Amino acid sequence: MTGSWLSGPSAALPKGQQQEQAYTGELLGLPEHGPGSLVSTARRALALCLDWFLSMAIAASLVGENPLESSRLSAYTLIIWFVVGVVTVTLFSFTPGxxxxxxxxxxxxxxxxxxxxxxxxxxxxxxxxxxxxxxxVDGRGLHDRATGTAIVRAR
Incomplete structure (x- = not known):
């Protein structure tokens, strides 16, 4: 159980890999820079925040008067964010954010x-x-690993 952290950083590498990759995404066959390269956590978080605030704005318009005081705002925001995410990633491979x-x-x-x-x-x-x-090691979340996806630069 303690072998992974006592063995040093190489213990976190994927099975069969002896040395670290030169850049994130190398093992996935992605370029180091430019379109198609992996993005940082900060840019992914920015996109998520943009999506959330856009969903909240739509939900606020549906709730009506005093949306910030409504108990329905958070539920509507989550539902809108979820649906928009599934539909836009399916159709366009990106969310609005x-x-x-x-x-x-x-x-x-x-x-x-x-x-x-x-x-x-x-x-x-x-x-x-x-x-x-x-x-x-590539900075991909477990949700991306489970679905075989990655967030990459579009331009």
Whole structure:
């Protein structure tokens, strides 16, 4: 049980890998810089915040008078955020916040669109917050590992 942290940083590497990768995304076959390269956690968080605030604005308009005092605002915001995330990632490979931040969701196993099943599973895992905060050596969250996706630069 204690071997992983007593063995040093190389214990966290994927099975069979002896040395660290030169840059994040190298093991996935992604470029180091430019379009298609992995993005930082800060840019992913920015895109998530943009999506959340856009969803909150839509929810506030649906709630009506005094939306900040309404008990329905948070539930509507979550539902709108979830639906918008699934629909836009399925159709366009990015959410509105990711588009503004210059990001997109890409499959790492094939050069095709994410698809509705992966988009739905990915969004469902993000709802629970923890899978998105636990990252691997490439900086991908558990939700991305589970669905075979990664957040990459679009431009």
């Amino acid at each position: 990711q588009f503004i931040a210059g990001l997109r969701v890409a499959r790492v196993d094939a050069p095709v669109r994410v698809g509705i099943v992966r988009a739905l599973a990915r969004q469902l895992l993000i709802v629970f917050v923890v899978p998105a905060t636990v990252t691997d």
